[in-house]
Amino acid sequence: MTKVLVVIPAQEEHRAKLEAAAPEFEFVYSTPKDATEEMIAEANIIIGNVPAGKIKASENLQLLQLNSAGTDAYIVPGVLAKGTLLANATGAYSKAVAEHLFIMGLAMQKKLHLYRDNQARSAWEDEGLVTSIADSTVLVVGLGDIGTHFARMAKALGAHTIGIKRRASEPVEGVDELYLTDELDNVLPRADIIASFLPGTGATAGIYSAQRLALMKDTAILLNGGRGNAIDTDALYEALKNKKLFGAGLDVTNPEPLPEDHPLWKLDNVWITPHISGGFHLKETFERIVNIAAKNLSHMAKGEPIDNEVDFETGYRK
Amino acid sequence: MTKVLVVIPAQEEHRAKLEAAAPEFEFVYSTPKDATEEMIAEANIIIGNVPAGKIKASENLQLLQLNSAGTDAYIVPGVLAKGTLLANATGAYSKAVAEHLFIMGLAMQKKLHLYRDNQARSAWEDEGLVTSIADSTVLVVGLGDIGTHFARMAKALGAHTIGIKRRASEPVEGVDELYLTDELDNVLPRADIIASFLPGTGATAGIYSAQRLALMKDTAILLNGGRGNAIDTDALYEALKNKKLFGAGLDVTNPEPLPEDHPLWKLDNVWITPHISGGFHLKETFERIVNIAAKNLSHMAKGEPIDNEVDFETGYRK
Known part of the structure; x- marks a missing residue:
C-alpha cells in the first residue's frame, strides 16, 4: 500500500x-x-x-x-x-508574496518606513517629497505566478510595467513591455521600482551585482521576494549607504536569517521582513x-x- | 487694476x-x-x-x-x-491623499509597521498571519475626490467597496454599495478597512465616538485622512490599547501636531504621519x-x- x-x-x-x-x-x-x-x-x-x-x-x-x-x-x-x-x-504563493512586496514598494514611495522611525521618537517631522505608483515605471524580473500577479497590481494602480522572462512567451496580461533576461541591463536604468522574484539557482545567484545596482536610478526602489543570494549584499549595502538607490524592500536576505549584528539592519533606507511573505x-x-x-x-x-x-x-x- | x-x-x-x-x-x-x-x-x-x-x-x-x-x-x-x-x-489632493492612506492600510494588513519596529531591534521575528486587500470589505466615508480615488484603488486590487455620501447621487465608479450618512452604523460592522475623508465641520467632529468605534470589527483598520477631530482620540486610544481594533493609520490627529508626550505615539498598532499626505x-x-x-x-x-x-x-x- x-x-x-x-x-x-x-x-x-x-x-x-x-x-x-x-x-x-x-x-x-x-x-x-x-x-x-x-x-x-x-x-x-x-x-x-x-x-x-x-x-x-x-x-x-x-x-x-x-x-x-x-x-x-x-x-x-x-x-x-x-x-x-x-x-x-x-x-x-503568488497572491501572498506579490502583495507583500508590492505593498513594501508602495509604502517606501510614501516614506512610511521613515515616518515609522520618527514615530518611535514621538517626532512630528516632515520627510519631504514622495512619489506615486501611478507615475512609476515598474520592472518585474521573473514572471512566474508571483511576478505576473505583481505586474497586474502595479498596472491596476496606473504604473507602466516592464517584465523580464527567462523564456519567450505570448504577451503577459498586465505587462506593457516584455523582454528576455539578456535585456535586463537595458531596462534597469528606466525603472522606478524593480521587483525581483527569481528562484535560487546557479544562474540567478549574484545577478544584482555592484555593476547592475549602479545601472539603477538613484531614486529607484529594489524589491526582492525571490532568494536573498540574487543580490550581492555588500554591494547593496554600499549603494544604499551612499544613496545610490532610494531604498530596498527585502523579504529575503543573504545570509538568512540576517545576523543581529549585520549592518544592513541599521540603514534607514532598507526595509527588512524575515522571509514571511510566503509561508502560511x-x-x-x-x-x-x-x-x-x-x-x-x-x-x-x-x-x-x-x-x-x-x-x-x-x-x-x- | x-x-x-x-x-x-x-x-x-x-x-x-x-x-x-x-x-x-x-x-x-x-x-x-x-x-x-x-x-x-x-x-x-x-x-x-x-x-x-x-x-x-x-x-x-x-x-x-x-x-x-x-x-x-x-x-x-x-x-x-x-x-x-x-x-x-x-x-x-485626491491622488496624493488617497494613495497615502490606502497604502497605510495595505501596509498595516501586512504588518509592515510591526516588522519595522522589529528591524529597529535587529530582530528577525515572525509576526504571524496577515490579510489581503483582495479579500477585504473597504468602507469609504466621505466620497469626494479623495474618497472616490481611494475606493477605485481598493476596487482595482479586488476589494469589495462600500461608500458613504452626504448627499444622494448617481452610482459612483469603484463603489459597490452606496449609502447616505445615516446608514453609517449599519455598515461599520462589515468593514475590514474604514477610510475616512471628512472635512472639519461641526457635523463631522467626534463622528467616530466610543460607541461607533465599538461597532467596528476587532480586526478592522481605521484610516483617517480628513480632520483629526472626526475621531474621539481618547476613545481610539482605549480601543487600540485593548485590541478592539487591529490598527489605525492616521495622517491627521487631534490635537495636531500630536504632542511629544501623547500616549498615542507609543501604541504599536497605530501608524502616525504628520499631516503630510497632502501639502505639496x-x-x-x-x-x-x-x-x-x-x-x-x-x-x-x-x-x-x-x-x-x-x-x-x-x-x-x-
Missing part, C-alpha cells in the same frame, strides 16, 4: 481533502521537525518540506510534494533518488497548497502525470 | 501660467509667513492660504483661492468680508493647484462664476 507522510499543518478539513483524493493510500501525519528518519524512509509520497538531509535518497520515495515554491535544497544531487518526482507549490501567513496560501497536494495525490493514485513537476536542471517547474 | 497676491511657492513656469490666465491683473509674490498685513489688505485676489487672522475681513478682497481642500479656518465669521468669494483646491509632497499636487488657481483667475478676469466655490454654511465646495 502506498504510504503518504504529511508534514504540513493539515487540520481536519485539510486531511479529509487529502485522503479523499487517494482513498486507497495510507496517511501518516507529522511535522518537518518531528518526522523521524524511519517515517521518511518508509514513505512513498511526502507532502511538505521535510529537511532535505533526512531523505537520504530513499528508494521508496516516489514523490516529494513541497509546500514551497523554492526547490533549491532538494535539487542538490544526493538528496532525492533517481526517479523520485519532485513537485513544488508554485501558484500557492495568508490563510488562502495554505488552502492552495492543500489543493495542489490533493490533485497530485489523485494523479499518483491514477498513474497520471503530476502537476508542478520540478526540472532538476533548472529548479523551475517543468 | 486688480491686484493678485500669490503666496504659494510658484516657480517661474507657475508664475507664467498664473499671469497668462489674467494678463491685465497685477501680480505680487510672497509667502504665507512673509505676506504683510498691508499686502493682504490691498489684494483683490489672494492665491494661497494666508493666515486667517491677517485677513481681517478686508473689503478689497474679492476672491481667496485656497491651496488646501480644507476650509475650516476661513469659514469662521469675521475672517472674510461678506461678498468675498472663497474657493478651495478640492481635486488637487507629491509634485503633481502643486501643478493641479496652480491649474485650479489659473482657471479661477481667468474666470475672475472674464466676470465668470468661479470653480470650487466654497459654501460658508457647510465648508464644502458648493
